[in-house]
Amino acid sequence: MKLARRLLGKLVTGLVMIWVVATFTFFLVRKLPGNPVQAEYERLIQGGLSPDQAKAQAAVMFGFQPHTPLAEQYLHYLWRLLHLDFGQSTSYSGVGVGHVVRSAAPWTITLVMTGIIASFLIGVTFGIIAAVRRTSKLGDTLTISGSLLHGVPQFVIALLLAYVFTTLWPVLPFGAPYNVTVEPGWNLAFINSVVVHAILPVSAYALSSYGGWLLTMKSSVVSVLGDDFILAAELRGIRPITRMRYIGRNAILPLFTVLALSIGLLFGGSIFIENIFDYPGLGHLLLQAINKRDYPLMSGAFLMITVAVVIVNILADLFYSVIDPRVRRV
Amino acid sequence: MTAVAKAPLVTPKSIPRRVPIWVVLGKVLRRKPSRMVGVGIIALFLLMAVFGPVIYSKLPIDTNNVYASPSSTHLLGTDYAGVDVLALVVSGARYVLFSALVAAIVTVVVGTAVGLVSGYHRGFTDSALMRVTDFVLTVPGFPLLVVLSTIWSFGAPLQMGFVLGITGWGGLARAVRSQTLSLRERGFLEAARALGLPTRHVITREVLPNIAPYIAMNLLLAVTGAIYAQVGLFFLGIVPPTANNWGVMLNNAVFNAGALTSTQALPYLLSPLICILVLTLGIVLVVDAMDELFNPRLRAR
Amino acid sequence: MLAPVNEPVAVDVRDLTVVYRTGDVELAAVTRVNIDLVPGEITGLVGESGSGKSTLALALLNAVPDPGRVAAGSIEVTGLGDVTKLKGKKLRHARGETLGYVFQASQNSLNPLKPVGKQLLDLGRSHDVRDLRALVADARSLADEMGLDGKRVLAAYQHELSGGMRQRVGIIFALVLNARVLILDEPTTALDMLSQAAVLSIVKRVHAERALTTLIVTHDMGVIAEVADRLAVMYGGRIVEDGPAERILREPQHPYTRGLIGAMPRIVGDPDEAQSLPGRPPDLATLEKHGCVFRSRCTLRMDICDTVDPPLVEVGPRRRVACHAVVHDEASDVSLTKVGSRA
Numbered sequence: 001m002k003l004a005r006r007l008l009g010k011l012v013t014g015l016v017m018i019w020v021v022a023t024f025t026f027f028l029v030r031k032l033p034g035n036p037v038q039a040e041y042e043r044l045i046q047g048g049l050s051p052d053q054a055k056a057q058a059a060v061m062f063g064f065q066p067h068t069p070l071a072e073q074y075l076h077y078l079w080r081l082l083h084l085d086f087g088q089s090t091s092y093s094g095v096g097v098g099h100v101v102r103s104a105a106p107w108t109i110t111l112v113m114t115g116i117i118a119s120f121l122i123g124v125t126f127g128i129i130a131a132v133r134r135t136s137k138l139g140d141t142l143t144i145s146g147s148l149l150h151g152v153p154q155f156v157i158a159l160l161l162a163y164v165f166t167t168l169w170p171v172l173p174f175g176a177p178y179n180v181t182v183e184p185g186w187n188l189a190f191i192n193s194v195v196v197h198a199i200l201p202v203s204a205y206a207l208s209s210y211g212g213w214l215l216t217m218k219s220s221v222v223s224v225l226g227d228d229f230i231l232a233a234e235l236r237g238i239r240p241i242t243r244m245r246y247i248g249r250n251a252i253l254p255l256f257t258v259l260a261l262s263i264g265l266l267f268g269g270s271i272f273i274e275n276i277f278d279y280p281g282l283g284h285l286l287l288q289a290i291n292k293r294d295y296p297l298m299s300g301a302f303l304m305i306t307v308a309v310v311i312v313n314i315l316a317d318l319f320y321s322v323i324d325p326r327v328r329r330v
Numbered sequence: 331m332t333a334v335a336k337a338p339l340v341t342p343k344s345i346p347r348r349v350p351i352w353v354v355l356g357k358v359l360r361r362k363p364s365r366m367v368g369v370g371i372i373a374l375f376l377l378m379a380v381f382g383p384v385i386y387s388k389l390p391i392d393t394n395n396v397y398a399s400p401s402s403t404h405l406l407g408t409d410y411a412g413v414d415v416l417a418l419v420v421s422g423a424r425y426v427l428f429s430a431l432v433a434a435i436v437t438v439v440v441g442t443a444v445g446l447v448s449g450y451h452r453g454f455t456d457s458a459l460m461r462v463t464d465f466v467l468t469v470p471g472f473p474l475l476v477v478l479s480t481i482w483s484f485g486a487p488l489q490m491g492f493v494l495g496i497t498g499w500g501g502l503a504r505a506v507r508s509q510t511l512s513l514r515e516r517g518f519l520e521a522a523r524a525l526g527l528p529t530r531h532v533i534t535r536e537v538l539p540n541i542a543p544y545i546a547m548n549l550l551l552a553v554t555g556a557i558y559a560q561v562g563l564f565f566l567g568i569v570p571p572t573a574n575n576w577g578v579m580l581n582n583a584v585f586n587a588g589a590l591t592s593t594q595a596l597p598y599l600l601s602p603l604i605c606i607l608v609l610t611l612g613i614v615l616v617v618d619a620m621d622e623l624f625n626p627r628l629r630a631r
Numbered sequence: 632m633l634a635p636v637n638e639p640v641a642v643d644v645r646d647l648t649v650v651y652r653t654g655d656v657e658l659a660a661v662t663r664v665n666i667d668l669v670p671g672e673i674t675g676l677v678g679e680s681g682s683g684k685s686t687l688a689l690a691l692l693n694a695v696p697d698p699g700r701v702a703a704g705s706i707e708v709t710g711l712g713d714v715t716k717l718k719g720k721k722l723r724h725a726r727g728e729t730l731g732y733v734f735q736a737s738q739n740s741l742n743p744l745k746p747v748g749k750q751l752l753d754l755g756r757s758h759d760v761r762d763l764r765a766l767v768a769d770a771r772s773l774a775d776e777m778g779l780d781g782k783r784v785l786a787a788y789q790h791e792l793s794g795g796m797r798q799r800v801g802i803i804f805a806l807v808l809n810a811r812v813l814i815l816d817e818p819t820t821a822l823d824m825l826s827q828a829a830v831l832s833i834v835k836r837v838h839a840e841r842a843l844t845t846l847i848v849t850h851d852m853g854v855i856a857e858v859a860d861r862l863a864v865m866y867g868g869r870i871v872e873d874g875p876a877e878r879i880l881r882e883p884q885h886p887y888t889r890g891l892i893g894a895m896p897r898i899v900g901d902p903d904e905a906q907s908l909p910g911r912p913p914d915l916a917t918l919e920k921h922g923c924v925f926r927s928r929c930t931l932r933m934d935i936c937d938t939v940d941p942p943l944v945e946v947g948p949r950r951r952v953a954c955h956a957v958v959h960d961e962a963s964d965v966s967l968t969k970v971g972s973r974a
Contacts, residue, residue: 017465031481144364147618151551151610153558155565156603159584163599232740235694236804237727239757246742253744261467261501268472272562286473287566290480302477309470325788326743 003321010317014310019078021306025299026077032295081303097300100285105304107177108274108281111198112266115205120259122206123213124252130214131221143218150211155272158204162276165200173197177279201277205269209262216258220251249323256320260313267309282308368615375609378423386417418579419601425575426557429487429494433556436495437502438549444499445506446537449514460507467500475559479568487573490563494556502548509541543624550613550620557606576602639670640709640729640811640844642691647704647715649686649695651915658915660686660699662868665943668812673838673845675859675876677852677891679912683868688814688848692730693717708812727758731805733798733815740801741789747800748785751807758808766807773803777833795826799833806837813838813845819854831857852895856880861949864888867913867924870943874950884952886929923955931956 045051084098126142133139149157165172177197184190224230224247233243270283278284282301289298448459474497478484484493513519513536522536563569564577567585571578583599649661661683668674678684689695691706693714706714711725726732734740742750748767755766771781777799784792784800792800798818805813815834819827835858838845847859855862855876863873864885872885883889890908910928918924923936935955943953952958 013461013464017468020465021469025477028477028481144614144618147614148611151554151614152607153562155562156606159580159599159603228734228738229740229742231694231696232734232738233742235692235726235732236754237723237725237757238753239723242753242757246745249744250742264468264470265472268470271472271476271566275566283473286476287568290476290568295480298477298480302473305470305473306468309468313468324744326790 006321007314007318010314014314017310018303018307022078022081022303023074025302026074029295029299097296100297101282101300101304104280104282104285104301105308107279108267108270108283109308111201111273111279111281112205112263112270114198114202115209116259116263116266118202118206119208119210120213120255123210124217124255126210127214127217128221128248128251131218131225134218134222142214146211146214146218148211149207150209150215152208154204154208154269155276157208158201158273158276161200161204161207172200201273201279204273204277205266208269209266212258212262213255216255217251220254221247224251253320253324256316256323260316263312263316264309267305270305365615365619368612368619371608371612372616375423375427375605375612378420379427380424382420382423386421415598415601418574419576419605422575422579422602423605425487425573426560426577429491429560430553430556432488432491433494433498433559434549434552436492437499437552437556438545440495441499441502441548442506442541442545444503446510448503449507449510450519450537452511456507459503463500463503463507466497467504471497472559472562475563476566476568479563483570485569485571485573490560490569491556494559498552498555498559502545502552505548506541506545509544510537513537513540543620547617547620547624550617554610554613557609561602561606576605638710638811639842641670641707642668642709642812642844642846643707644668644687644691645705645707647687647690647706648702649683649690649699650702652698652700653915657702658918659702660868660915661690663704664868664870666863666870666873668844668846669861670811670844671842672860673835673847673858674861674863675855676846676848676863676865677850677855678865679850681867681912681914682865684848684865685816686868687865688732688816688846690715691812691814691846692726692732693722694726724758727754727805727810728808729810730812730814731808731810733801733805733813733818735817735820739789739797740804741797743789746786746788747792751785751804754804754807760808770803770807773807773837774799776836777802778829793826794822795829798822798826798830802830802833802837806841809841811841811843813843815845815847817849818847819849819851827854834858852880852891864891867918869924869940869953870951871925871953872951873943874947878947878950884946884957885954886931886956887925890928929956933959 044053085096123146126146130139130142130146134143173196177194227250230243230247233246238246267282270281271287272283273279274281274284275287282305286298286301286305289295289301444459444463448456448463475493478493482489482493484490519536522531561575561577561580564571564575565580565584567581571581579598579602583602644664644666647661647664648659650657650659652658664683664687666674676684676687686695686699690701691708691714693701693706695701701715704715708714708725708729711717711721711729714722714725714730717725741747745753751767751770752763755763760766767785770785774781774784779796779799784796789797802815813834818830818834822830831854834845834847837843847854849855859876861873862876862879864871864879864887866887872879872883872888879888880892883892887908894907908928913919913924919926921940922938923929923941926932926936929936931954933955939955941953941955941958943951944958946952946958
């Protein structure tokens with residue numbers, strides 16, 4: 001019961017967040033320098049449409065009617081959002097923003113999730129080793145490597161990786177999500193191509209975030225090692241393996257609170273990674289939209305990124321309350 | 331009647347003196363010499379930031395020598411316009427460090443204030459502040475910055491620092507709050523309140539000193555985060571280049587000079603990258619030292 | 632490796648010295664301690680913090696934590712030999728099957744993420760118990776004996792149990808494998824008065840029922856008065872006095888013991904008569920290296936106390952004191968004033 005209440009609370013918070021972001025983009029678009037609607041309107045007129053048609057078209061694209069009161073426009077905007085109508089893209093002439101975003105999302109999500117899982121596994125394992133062997137050279141080296149990579153900006157790692165493995169020592173492909181000569185579809189050649197092309201970007205994600213996992217896990221394990229019940233287990237003659245499982249389970253808990261945070265960071269980082277490696281994902285889309293002044297698309301992409309982050313956060317939180325029984329009662 | 335006679339009070343010979351903090355600091359630094367290196371690195375970059383643009387008040391240009399390889403006259407070669415790369419790097423440090431510092435300060439001030447008030451007062455204030463903090467934390471920071479750049483071009487270092495600080499205080503607020511809460515558990519806060527000490531005194535004289543080391547470490551880490559963010563923003567060309575800094579150099583190197591596809595502009599690409607790496611390394615080493623200094627549990631037993 | 636249930640197990644500590652390394656120096660927490668824990672007796676070990684009593688208790692399971700180690704002496708346990716020489720699997724089995732350790736109530740001695748029952752099963756599996764169901768049944772009946780709802784407790788998580796309940800669960804975990812030696816570390820600290828009384832009566836009962844060899848480590852004289860058959864007083868890593876509990880409580884001989892008892896206000900009479908000991912208990916670093924460790928706070932201090940560490944000397948039937956002044960007086964047959972002789 002308490003669990004359901006928590007879940008509901010998180011959902012409401014998430015919805016509020018999405019709403020705030022939506023409102024933010026609403027006002028943002030209206031504050032843009034050089035009225036883009038006007039620009040679009042003029043462009044359409046030049047293309048040969050009548051003023052009325054142009055006005056209507058521009059309105060549909062941007063999703064607002066310039067001569068109605070602001071409040072009404074706002075409500076209309078929210079209404080459309082609830083129907084999952086994000087307006088139309090101005091750069092992909094006439095194509096719905098929702099459609100564009102939907103085709104870009106899978107790329108971002110698969111890359112980011114793979115990166116998170118890889119970095120989590122590596123980071124946690126190294127973190128445990130670093131904690132258990134913290135007085136040895138191995139432990140120290142692992143810790144420093146984690147701190148170092150943790151502090152290096154994501155795109156720096158991406159740039160270095162790109163440079164080393166595609167120019168200096170060209171072993172990996174660069175510049176596309178898959179080999180363009182291969183037929184997309186569920187065939188082996190395509191999948192193989194996708195995977196090979198994904199190695200560099202996923203490595204960039206993984207390398208930039210594994211440090212965080214390492215450091216947090218190390219400090220968590222060190223902390224749990226000092227806990228009473230670990231000593232108690234030893235004094236009761238518990239098997240070493242069981243004792244290690246006690247340590248592991250307890251130590252990994254705090255990492256889940258960090259998980260939510262790092263997901264947000266990685267999604268944000270997709271702007272870089274996808275640009276450097278030329279992947280048609282959400283980050284790339286956002287940047288492209290800004291460069292082309294395609295504001296409906298920009299709002300849509302930004303909103304979608306936020307929604308993705310919110311959902312993953314809620315899931316992580318749910319997962320945490322399943323694992324930690326102490327949380328369930330409060 | 332009791333048989334234990336009253337014995338004369340025994341005064342101990344001497345009260346053992348607590349080891350002064352700089353002695354401990356020295357020991358910690360010396361234990362892993364790499365930490366001294368860290369301090370040295372930070373000092374070096376600070377010098378660059380302060381004196382760089384003074385030394386290179388006019389950037390040495392050699393227009394005949396574009397994309398030169400490293401030589402004795404141009405230690406790191408030149409860029410697309412013939413400007414000496416070393417000069418660019420050194421003078422670019424000021425912008426980077428200054429705005430990063432501003433960002434870190436804003437982050438620390440706002441984050442600490444929110445965390446302290448939230449953790450200390452609890453109740454409604456706490457919930458409200460935490461909602462706001464959660465919001466700041468969840469909304470993806472970098473995309474927000476990118477979107478924000480469409481209506482506000484924050485190229486000047488102060489503006490840059492401010493924006494970065496305002497979007498990044500969430501994590502610190504949460505952490506400070508949890509530290510404050512755990513300090514509350516220790517009871518000495520209640521004792522202070524029971525003594526009738528005013529809230530402001532309690533917060534500044536009791537709580538702050540206890541979390542100060544934590545804040546100091548986070549300040550340094552916030553600096554690295556801010557460097558990352560601003561270099562990234564310039565690199566992607568989102569913020570128009572108003573001054574020379576490492577991010578602008580990277581942008582030029584990759585997009586104008588095609589550094590990723592050829593080796594001609596290699597020093598131009600690598601110099602700012604290496605600077606970022608080295609500076610980050612320096613900060614990480616110092617934070618590592620501070621960590622061991624303030625957290626005795628991590629010290630090797 | 633389980634000793635048959637009724638086999639008495641004695642613990643003989645011989646010349647035990649335990650040291651801790653700090654920096655380059657090793658400081659002694661326990662120095663040349665000799666004490667016997669006799670089957671069927673509850674022995675109380677009393678001392679202030681820093682006296683070495685907890686270290687001694689841990690040493691009985693060969694569990695002195697890093698950076699400490701047993702530097703000299705031995706701990707002979709019936710059926711196990713010298714515990715300080717036990718390692719690996721043998722040590723692991725000894726802990727729990729022969730030697731049972733109960734933590735303070737305030738400590739969280741259970742894994743917060745697992746229900747108590749599951750941890751009991753972990754315990755059983757670690758000790759190669761073949762019939763786990765019988766183990767659980769034993770635990771349940773122990774729980775019922777202690778006034779707990781066995782089924783509920785086994786299904787609960789640690790944070791769902793009160794301090795008194797946790798303490799009782801701790802005792803169950805210590806005894807469920809039929810340990811013959813029971814060691815309790817501060818069993819009543821952090822408990823309210825009612826729970827304290829309940830826990831002590833439980834300890835007395837299981838001790839008698841199972842004919843255990845029990846050691847209670849505490850700083851609370853009241854606990855000793857309530858349950859202990861024998862009493863040993865520790866100061867600065869040494870045993871300064873031991874013997875039958877009641878006799879010592881009535882007629883303490885060592886100045887420290889007299890100070891401890893004298894410091895307790897009586898229920899009747901003038902509370903001002905209670906006097907605390909002057910000075911502070913030593914810590915490892917400030918401990919005297921030569922001579923008597925108590926001399927700086929002692930009212931009976933003599934010249935010899937500065938140079939010679941007083942040995943534990945028998946001054947009566949199964950009664951020993953480590954004090955130059957007392958032994959000297961005993962030898963010359965001077966009677967000592969009794970403490971606590973009130974109507």
